């Protein structure tokens with residue numbers, strides 16, 4: 080029935096586990112799936128999680144930093160899973176409160192094996208009982224049968240009662256199904272006893288092993304023998320350890336703005352002085368000679384001291400300035416008690432509103448707040464802490480975890496690795512219309528040229544008139560910007576099959592030893608099936624090294640729809656057994672959104688993929704690396 084039960088720390092260390100079924104080879108462990116799909120991606124607000132073929136449920140003991148997990152086949156409906164989770168949690172926490180955090184002493188948790196058997200037995204018994212109680216009564220116990228019997232055997236006025244007749248017929252009266260329900264109070268008491276250290280379950284520990292089974296049964300429960308053992312000296316439970324807090328890092332760097340970059344519709348473009356477009360350069364040269372893109376500057380940074388930074392000697396919560404805005408609202412909730420869900424509800428509603436105001440997609444704001452709530456329930460606000468700092472800390476951790484890339488964003492290293500195999504590295508830019516695909520492809524190209532890469536641009540937008548000419552102008556400008564730059568355009572005009580053009584371009588780049596092929600594609604709406612099929616074909620035929628989704632930072636809820644449907648189309652229309660998905664994103668027009676940076680969060684949450692670059696204007700130098708800390712600060716300001 081149940082396939083796996085496990086107890087782990089929030090850091091991912093498994094303290095205790097019970098596997099009731101063997102995993103099929105190659106199948107992901109439900110615990111690993113939970114860590115990567117729920118804990119790291121802050122989806123703890125969900126009810127359950129499918130890690131095929133399992134349904135995984137979990138609960139937290141936030142005060143001890145523990146996660147309790149139960150997995151079973153998703154096709155089964157097990158009504159007692161939540162109760163089992165709670166029972167495992169209460170007994171485990173009761174027993175090991177003084178040990179938790181001591182991951183070096185992991186063998187100590189093996190003692191939970193027997194406790195778990197008892198807990199499972201109790202819960203299963205209880206549910207078996209209640210199922211029995213709910214089972215339909217046999218006909219000979221039903222009132223209909225009683226009435227029939229009464230009418231047929233007992234003559235009215237001839238003495239004897241209907242009840243007596245029924246009793247004589249063996250009907251046994253009308254039992255109330257509710258009356259046979261299990262004694263929940265005693266179950267709680269049993270579980271509480273199981274949660275005490277030194278108390279052995281089922282007489283296996285603590286000297287009760289010799290007690291005859293019948294005697295134990297006569298005493299009313301398997302736990303009564305444990306009571307005898309508990310008569311000794313149970314270990315005093317100590318307080319658990321405080322939960323760990325994580326922090327993001329990074330700093331914003333300024334860069335000069337430059338001039339407009341899109342020359343496609345002006346005849347003067349060809350004659351413009353391209354050096355004026357470089358500004359101070361795209362990035363800083365590293366010791367190994369590579370150019371790194373500058374980091375995004377904080378849109379909300381006023382240049383002064385940041386009260387919210389917690390990097391000084393004084394903890395943020397001890398600073399005297401009263402909090403304003405969102406955090407000012409939560410400040411009123413100063414408390415020294417254990418947090419319950421009801422305490423957090425108003426604050427979380429406010430937090431959700433705030434995130435939506437920052438352009439975070441509404442569903443994602445809801446999931447995130449649920450996840451943060453589940454991480455706070457059961458924790459205690461410290462003596463110098465307010466609810467505001469507790470929520471902020473937890474939300475910061477959650478946001479940083481979502482935004483921190485889980486796969487490599489070192490494109491230069493990837494290019495080098497692929498080039499060593501004798502082929503060019505291919506990046507395909509996809510997205511809806513007008514978001515800035517061609518413009519940002521050119522910015523990426525400029526960055527690659529600074530890093531001395533030989534680049535071929537493949538004009539695979541054969542749909543929009545002017546698209547090829549736009550790229551030709553970019554290629555010409557870029558060539559003029561960097562001395563010795565090798566950048567060329569591969570185009571076959573309009574109306575041809577983009578998948579075929581990309582294939583030819585890659586073959587040409589391989590023969591001519593280009594390092595990188597940048598494939599520009601036509602903008603398309605996510606619901607346009609013919610165009611989405613064409614894109615899936617381009618990807619399937621050419622298998623690019625990176626599929627980069629270009630999206631506007633201006634979008635709110637739409638971000639989720641665009642990304643999910645692009646990914647869905649790549650899955651459904653590729654015809655491949657192992658279809659590709661979007662590998663990363665470029666977020667454009669960041670210069671136009673002030674501090675409404677929610678799209679960055681929505682996109683990473685939806686795909687689990689990193690934002691490779693952020694477009695901050697219309698010049699070749701307006702490309703930045705995303706800075707997690709900057710986005711988190713802007714979201715919480």
Ligand SMILES: Nc1nc2c(ncn2[C@@H]2O[C@H](COP(=O)(O)OP(=O)(O)OP(=O)(O)O)[C@@H](O)[C@H]2O)c(=O)[nH]1
Pocket residue numbers: 341510511512513514515516517518519540543546600601602603667668669670671693694695696697701
């Ligand atoms: N402010 C600002 N404008 C940008 C940015 N990136 C692109 N743009 C502008 O957005 C407009 C559209 O850019 P394109 O590169 O033509 O967009 P596209 O996605 O290739 O367009 P289609 O091929 O029609 O789908 C142009 O005017 C660009 O200058 C940015 O980061 N900031």
